[in-house]
Amino acid sequence: MGQLRLEVAATVELEDLDELPNEESQRLEAEVHEILHTSGAAMMSYAQSIVPVRTGNLLSSIFYDIDDDALAVTLGATADYASFVEYGTYKMAPRPFLEPAAQIGQEEMNLRIEEAIIVRLDGRLSSDEDGERVTIEIEGATIKDARTD
Secondary structure: OOOOEEEEEEEEEEOOHHHHHHHHHHHHHHHHHHHHHHHHHHHHHHHHHHOOOOHHHHHHHEEEEOOOOOOEEEEOOOOOOOOHHOOOOOOOOOOOOOOHHHHHHHHHHHHHHHHHHHHHHHHOOOOOOOOOOOOOEEEEEEEEEEEOO
């Protein structure tokens, strides 16, 4: 235990995306990547606002990183004792700062991505073979604990 990383990933499944013009598809992709960056910055800022501060080392070690291919934000802290603060020890109660930030950020990120997709695709998809409406399915984001030593 020691350093800590949490991955906040959005899983988006779109059917009939090929019906979207190439330019529009590229703009949607750019918008989703921008949402990832702003969400990551917001998560980091929130984590920094609630982390316990004694020397400032843990505060300054909080970071975020974007995996554009996986549509994921990694939120973490590189201080050697980050996981002890987050999860506690047998002598110290937990004082979570990354998980609350990731949970709040996850909801915001998913809503913003969903809104961007709906705006871009609104009225641009044709109906399916039976004449029913095409649906867009957006799965919930997951938080994956990827602790590092």
